[in-house]
Amino acid sequence: MKKLRLATLWLDGCSGCHMSLLDTDQRLLELTRYYDVVYSPLMDIKIFPEAVDVALIEGAISTDEDERMARAVRRQSAVLIAMGDCAVTGNIPAMRNSTGATELLRRVYGTPDQENTPIPSTDLPTLLDKALPLHRYIAVDHFIPGCPPSADALCAALLAVAKGETPCPNSRFGA
Template structure:
């Protein structure tokens, strides 16, 4: 009796961003069926797992590292994952998320939670994770193995990267798939 080949343990993570990269991932449409035969989705917004697991083969990380919880999760990802992919322009460069970097965190929090009279008010600062002084692209927080640009990356680019990685090949995007934006 032949054992089935071991599936690649895939995780996806959404840090400080808009979830557009995950939406683009879902736009793989029918290709998701083929992908599901090769991978076991072990963590992500569509999985009911509360803690990032050990022994992950491949993780797509969307978004910039913006707060202490993002930083702790990024470190856990790096410790427990063989291949980490910086997924989308916020993870690759900081992109829109890092626009806040020109404003000191204290001034930003004052403007948002006190002067703007947000519905949750100043008490939100007691329960929200502490913001880092700067929003960081993923590679400034942890070592990244593959960069997958785009805002969001088009499904063809996501597919090309996943196809190469699942075949154990280096990722080499053709010129049309290398652009940002």
């Protein structure tokens, strides 16, 4: 059996979903029967590969770089799974949505004319006006909710996808 190419990514989130993935413990060995991990923040790979079979994305889309990366991952992945509540609903990152990006930066950094409170402006991604879940930007094939999702849920979903099954009933949505 040819192994599937698996990629994981986190956007605006806390990395808790990736910690749950690691919490699958010895079941990681079972998953390696089905998957080769080809990209992850837990690896030192700089460029997202082509022809990924399954991509797990954690986190909301909060910056122009998050959006660019999510769109690239979608283009290069056969199956895309929103992993965790930030990717599924926006969760904690979306709590800032009551103000726009400009007001948020003003509240955090003060006004540009205040001494010692410069608003960052170089070498940083542009903050979008709202932090939104993945499906607001890209087509998502499956959703695994939870903050973070349990190791059991992640393992079961990955095994189901590897076997050609649907990991969660009614989990298919479009952008």
